[in-house]
Amino acid sequence: MEVQLIPYIMLDGGAREAIAFYEQALGAKVVFKTTFGESGQEVSEQARDRVAHSVLKIGGTDLYVADTDPGVRFAQGKQxxxxxxxxxxxxxxxxxxxxxxxxxxxxxxxxxxxxxxxxxxxxxxxxxxxxxxxxx
Missing domain, CATH: 3.30.720.110 (Signal recognition particle alu RNA binding heterodimer, srp9/1)
Known part of the structure; x- marks a missing residue:
């Protein structure tokens, strides 16, 4: 049984900016990215372009980055x-x-x-x- 523990960054609308930053700062490569609008589920107009899930590869490590539903925020330090x-x-x-x-x-x-x-x-x-x- 294989188990992976992967860091996951959850942001309130800032995922695209964070992904671009990690590409530049850490040399991350985006291997997967989808929006809430592309997910096939019904979402609000405000949520359509938010990143539902992304996988970045940095060296041999994965990093997940996504947006929350609009207005959902994790407390400082919980992102x-x-x-x-x-x-x-x-x-x-x-x-x-x-x-x-x-x-x-x-x-x-x-x-x-x-x-x-x-x-x-x-x-x-x-x-x-x-x-x-x-x-x-």
Whole structure:
């Protein structure tokens, strides 16, 4: 079972600017980028051009950058969280259950348009994890 822990930067409308900055400052290469409008789900006009997800490659490391829904802001210092990528839904459920103990559920673990099991939890230490199960 392969598990990846990837830093994920979540911004309120600044993802495109951040991506351009990391391309210039860190030599990042954009290997994937999609907007909320391209996702196939119904979104507000204000959200259409926001970055729903992007994958930057810096050396041998991935960095995810995306925008939140309009008006959703992470508190200062919370814009960077950790994305747990895994293919096994049962293991994803175990991680979710363990991390939410004494913490706070930000998004329940459930099937969404981009993942068969996705959730977000802030653990009891204040660290936010996104749990992303890959489609197989």
């Amino acid at each position: 960077v969280n950790i994305c747990i990528n895994i293919a096994d839904k049962e293991q994803a459920q175990k991680y979710y259950e363990a991390l939410k103990e004494g913490g706070q559920v930000e998004h329940p673990l459930q099937e969404v348009y981009f993942s068969p099991a996705y959730g977000m939890v802030t653990d009891k230490f204040g660290v936010t994890f996104q749990i992303f199960t890959k489609r197989t």
